[in-house]
Amino acid sequence: MKKQHNNTIIWFDIITIFPEMFRAISDFGIIGRAIKKKIIDVNFFNPRNFAENKYKSVDDRPYGGGPGMLMSFKPLYLAIQKSKSILKDATVIYLTPQGKELQQNDLKRLISKKKIIFICGRYEGIDQRIIDNQVDEEWSIGNYILTGGELAAMVMIDAISRLIPGVIKSKKSIEEDSFSNNLLDYPNYTRPKMIQKMSVPELLLSGNHDQIRTWRLKQALGTTWIKRPDLLEKKLLTLEEKILLAEFKKKFREKNNC
Ligand code: 4HQ
Numbered sequence: 001m002k003k004q005h006n007n008t009i010i011w012f013d014i015i016t017i018f019p020e021m022f023r024a025i026s027d028f029g030i031i032g033r034a035i036k037k038k039i040i041d042v043n044f045f046n047p048r049n050f051a052e053n054k055y056k057s058v059d060d061r062p063y064g065g066g067p068g069m070l071m072s073f074k075p076l077y078l079a080i081q082k083s084k085s086i087l088k089d090a091t092v093i094y095l096t097p098q099g100k101e102l103q104q105n106d107l108k109r110l111i112s113k114k115k116i117i118f119i120c121g122r123y124e125g126i127d128q129r130i131i132d133n134q135v136d137e138e139w140s141i142g143n144y145i146l147t148g149g150e151l152a153a154m155v156m157i158d159a160i161s162r163l164i165p166g167v168i169k170s171k172k173s174i175e176e177d178s179f180s181n182n183l184l185d186y187p188n189y190t191r192p193k194m195i196q197k198m199s200v201p202e203l204l205l206s207g208n209h210d211q212i213r214t215w216r217l218k219q220a221l222g223t224t225w226i227k228r229p230d231l232l233e234k235k236l237l238t239l240e241e242k243i244l245l246a247e248f249k250k251k252f253r254e255k256n257n258c
Pocket residue numbers: 095096097120121122123124125126139140141142143144145146147148149152
């Protein structure tokens with residue numbers, strides 16, 4: 001058994017027949033570094049290794065007939081039990097379009113879980129008795145169908161992990177993310193000042209940080225109003241924000257004659 005490192009903040013166990021897929025996050029970038037630094041611990045349990053039959057098969061036909069296969073009960077169940085015996089008191093999550101659709105807001109509570117077991121289904125899914133008796137929470141990453149839960153688990157691990165202190169170097173960059181204030185990002189610019197006859201908004205070069213803050217807030221409100229009005233409807237605006245948005249709308253309507 002692996003030693004549970006004392007700096008580790010969160011433990012992820014993953015039940016999957018394709019552990020290699022997780023290299024997409026474990027071997028690259030910010031999450032890769034956090035795993036190396038042992039801030040995050042990831043371990044895999046492959047139902048294939050718990051298949052007792054001669055062919056090590058991990059799929060089975062659904063009772064009642066119909067197209068497609070399900071994951072076999074036994075190897076999946078044994079993999080979950082093994083994981084639970086090591087990661088005591090973990091929250092078990094099953095990724096499925098039937099789950100609650102994941103939002104940025106949900107991640108805070110999930111971090112505080114500390115130990116999470118993700119079950120990644122393949123084929124048409126898993127036996128309902130596993131969901132009823134082994135699973136604590138069902139989550140969906142969106143209203144579309146994947147070929148397996150692995151990508152969904154990676155999305156959740158990525159989104160949870162980047163909120164853990166020390167995973168992303170700059171705290172500010174997390175606080176200023178889209179959604180942390182329920183607004184979309186303001187537009188960003190980097191060098192050069194002028195390229196293909198396109199310039200950077202003059203104000204951003206002024207060094208006047210108060211004006212820059214106000215401009216960015218106005219742009220964030222404006223983009224959200226144009227692209228995601230549903231987000232604005234849910235948000236309570238301060239007086240300053242109301243004024244800035246009104247100014248943005250006025251200018252926008254003048255420019256577009258509407
Ligand atoms: N699947 N959000 C079917 C998803 C999914 C999603 C995972 C496909 C489970 C059996 N998971 N398998 N959307 O589409 O989480």
